[in-house]
Amino acid sequence: MLTDSDLQAIWLTVRLAGIVTLILLLIGTPIAWWLARSKAWWKVPIAAVVALPLVLPPTVLGFYLLLAIGPNGPVGQFTQALGLGTLPFTFWGLVVASVFYSMPFMVQPLQTAFETVGNRPLEVAATLRASPLDTFFTVVVPLTVPGFLTASILTFVHTVGEFGVVLMIGGNRPGVTRVVSMQIYDYVDAHEFMQAHNLAAVMLVFSFLVLLALYAWRPTAKKKG
Secondary structure (H helix, E strand, C coil): CCCHHHHHHHHHHHHHHHHHHHHHHHHHHHHHHHHHHCCCCCHHHHHHHHHHHHCCCHHHHHHHHHHHHCCCCHHHHHHHHCCCCCCCCCHHHHHHHHHHHHHHHHHHHHHHHHHHHCCHHHHHHHHCCCCHHHHHHHHHHHHCHHHHHHHHHHHHHHHHCCCHHHHHHCCCCCCCCCCHHHHHHHHHHCCCHHHHHHHHHHHHHHHHHHHHHHHHHHHHHHHHC
8 A cells, every 4th residue: 555655755756757848848849959950060069968867877967966056056056146045955956957867868759750850841841931930830840749759758757767866966855855766765775665565566567557658659650650
């Protein structure tokens, strides 16, 4: 049986993953579009920076983010000057850290989807005097809906499974930063293995069903395309 603490951790995790996914849709879409279309020499270094969380240990990323958003960091000093306090060990600190950590899971699928569009649809839209913004929303977006769905699902699921960055930035505050991964860690640390199993099993089934739906839907989407 799941406890009230478990349900609270699940809700906090879902809320975090949902907010991060929405933010990355707004931030990651223009980045992915630029990476897909640009021929600038600095495209490769920027692509490498975006992909860095894929190979960088989460604790390393969390450490440098902690320095940046802490009370002595540039971001921390800025938020304090605005009267907002500091972000570490708060829910919104988790959001900021998760945006950086999950960015490649949003940007890379979108970049791949944008690259498959090619130039022809854009040239046709230009001959009809469509503006670049109008072309993007009326031509590119409808053609890349599968990419948007894949990117959103992967970002959401990846954020749900975070641990290292959460530990470094959020700590373990009940109802504030204690997400499912931290809740399971606490159970194991306290040798409450049955409670850990119950919560871990829920997340295992959830993750499997989400990925099963994604992979089952992908071939259908390709056939329709």
